[in-house]
Amino acid sequence: MSFRRFTIAAACLAALTAPALADTNITVLHVSENAAQVAVWNKAAADYNAAHKGVNVQFKFLENEAFKAKLPTMLQSNDRPELFYSWAGGVMQTQNKDGFLKDLTADVGAVQSTMLPAAVDAFKVDAETVGVPFQIGMVAFYYNKKLFEKAGVKAEDIKSWDDFLGAVKKIKAAGITPIVVGAGEKWPMHFYYSYLVMRIGGENALADAKAGKNGGFKNATFVEAGKRLRELGALEPFQPGYLSTKHTESAAIFGDGKAAMDLMGDWLIAMQVSNSTSGKGLPEEDIGILTFPVVAGGKGKATDTLGGINGWLVTKTAPPEAVDFLKFFSQEKYALEAAKTGAYIPVVKGTEQAITDPLFRRLADLLAATTYHQNYFDQDLGPAVGRVINDVSVSVVAGDKTPEEAAAAIQDAAEQQ
Amino acid sequence: MSVIETASATGTTSVEPARRMSANGWAIVVIFLPPALLLFTVFVALPIAQAAWFGFFNWDGYGRPERFIGLKNYGYLLNNATFNRSLINNGLVIAVSLLVQQPVALAVALMVAGRVAGAAWFRMIFFLPYVLADVAAGLIWHFMFDGGYGLSSVVTDALGLPPYYLLADKTWAFSAILIVILWKYFGFYTMLYVAGLQGIDRSLLEAAEMDGASAFQRFRHITLPLLGPMIRLAIFFSVIGSLKLFDFIPPLTGGGPFETTNTMVSYLYYFGITRMRFGFSSAVGFVLFVICVTFAFGYRRLFMRDD
Structure with a gap:
């Protein structure tokens, strides 16, 4: 390219981009690979852009791991997004502590009142609101109705941990793998440990441990939860080689009908289809949902729920349009859209009524009736301590660490923070 | 190219003058060394020094490393x-x-x-x-x-x-x-x-x-x-x-x-x-x-x- 040509091309390019530069650009950074979800968001952005001249809202995708690795640097550069995806919990608190987040307390009161309180509270640090949720999820047992029938197990009869262990034994005796778990990635196993802590210690268990009360994570609740977990592990309820099984492989095993139960988040409904050998998975009418059993003598209720909460955070330097868009996005209309298309379980109260998929609907109803909703432990605690919980969950279930050693390892990580 | 050709054409005799740095040679050093030196410093030496320095901190990547914890x-x-x-x-x-x-x-x-x-x-x-x-x-x-x-x-x-x-x-x-x-x-x-x-x-x-x-x-x-x-x-x-x-x-x-x-x-x-x-x-x-x-x-x- 000659210099002359180059100047002409550059001038044209400048002419093209000049009007865009005059706009207020709002970049929303997210990690979703779910097309239905992104479709709802893009629609909201398009509607907003059409109604507001001079504002250009754009959703931008960054792969999950890349997002987590890049975000600290991005927030400290001039390249930071105006809004970004968040799992709430420890990372959000750090971002807030270091002054990267806008205080939304005065702006979003009206939208908050339309949402599930558990989801709203997850985006508060002390009394200050730093984000607005859009999605809530729930971890529950998915079970294969046909395999339960074959083993002579009735889901309605599983109320307590002991009932559950009894069912596991019965299923195993029938020659069926009772539980599938992708323990090679560790976090799927931490759902068991988390739920046991919640069922044994009740809603203050995690907060107390974080605050260092009664020995922090070394307290009786965490040790007891470890013991129950090992009790399960001793029955050898998992598919062979579970320590090296990946999450996608575990979804395939469930979708192929080769295991009776999977304790997982709502994405399993789609994943058991896409990862199954046939590409069809189990038909939905053959899948049941079972809430995590209660532990005798524990403080937690059967209606306490564990699951992710996702929302948007606004960076400190973002223009007022960013907050305005967030309010626009949070209205019932888009939550309904998400519910109808089965994109996700929205946090706006009442919109769960629009969910047509029966399994999603069941989860949404359980969430609407929750007595205490807990964010994933590994998100709540932040990566440094959270990943230790994931590690020790696997070690305890397999008998590689004692419940006491596991609890001490978590406390150790918490003290190093 | 032309430099190599002349060098091979004149044979071994050209080696001697090259050893003694001529004004021309210095100019070449001044022109060509800084970019390489700068790149090496910015992308190799500095990050290594920085990593060594960060190693003394308890730092989660947000803000500046401030909690010095020694070894x-x-x-x-x-x-x-x-x-x-x-x-x-x-x-x-x-x-x-x-x-x-x-x-x-x-x-x-x-x-x-x-x-x-x-x-x-x-x-x-x-x-x-x-x-x-x-x-x-x-x-x-x-x-x-x-x-x-x-x-x-x-x-x-x-x-x-x-x-x-x-x-x-x-x-x-x-x-x-x-x-x-x-x-x-x-x-x-x-x-x-x-x-x-x-x-x-x-x-x-x-x-x-x-x-x-x-x-x-x-x-x-x-x-x-x-x-x-x-x-x-x-x-x-x-x-x-x-x-x-x-x-x-x-x-x-x-x-x-x-x-x-x-x-x-x-x-x-x-x-x-x-x-x-x-x-x-x-x-x-x-x-x-x-x-x-x-x-x-x-x-x-x-x-x-x-x-």
């Missing part, structure tokens, strides 16, 4: 069973590379270097795994080792044994990684040795043969010494490659079961970066750097002086 990160590393296991694993990789991979590669090279029928095909086949991306190879082997439906299940089925899940076996999982490394890289070293062997003057071997030297004697006294530079280079590549081994770990084992299959780099990734412990990661990185540099300079001084 605590290093102290923690010394007493950490998982890190020690990673060091041992790196040692195992080096040992297997040197004691198994290199001899096998050399033996295969001796077989396929000559003008034997089909040698070129074999060379290509052995080299093929090297072309594959490490992560892709790791994923493929993850399936092969699967006791339920992989190659491993075919073997156990044929022998009438119960399915065996190597990657879930705490004691033996790391051997799976060693197997994949052997498979993936021995072809590369074979090619290095083939290149070395082809550079050896055949008349030397023929002369020795006429003098009645046996095949072993010819190998021991002619081939091996002449192949020395290539062997030393292969060992250098092999050790450095072993020290920075990472790509196979995530697709094969993810460091598990029970954190027994990490290498130093995967330890850095899983226990530092993914946990947002950047101060700690820097400390691990610095330890790795010191080990690599010590080896690289030590080895070059001791063994590669004349190469």
